[in-house]
Amino acid sequence: MHIVSINRAQGLAVTDTGVVCAVTHWFDADGDLTDDREAAVSCVAPLPNGKWAAVDLSEFEPVEVH
Numbered sequence: 001m002h003i004v005s006i007n008r009a010q011g012l013a014v015t016d017t018g019v020v021c022a023v024t025h026w027f028d029a030d031g032d033l034t035d036d037r038e039a040a041v042s043c044v045a046p047l048p049n050g051k052w053a054a055v056d057l058s059e060f061e062p063v064e065v066h
Helices: none
Strands: 003-007 012-015 020-022 025-027 042-046 052-056
Touching: 003 052, 020 042
Parallel strands: none
Antiparallel strands: 003 012, 012 020, 025 042, 042 052
16 A cells, blocks of 8 residues: 555545545654645655555645646
8 A cells, every 4th residue: 555645735645545544744854843734845644554654745746636
């Protein structure tokens, strides 16, 4: 199971199986917790299988949602 999409505005992650998980922590470039989701360079989310996913957002590309 892998994270394939992040919704920064809603704080959600979507897996390759279509499961939606809440992102629990956002981190800035210094590795510190941040509340600024737009400036975050990484985040973590719990997966339904009991594992955690760490997501690198440094090459995040926004897409327009219709």
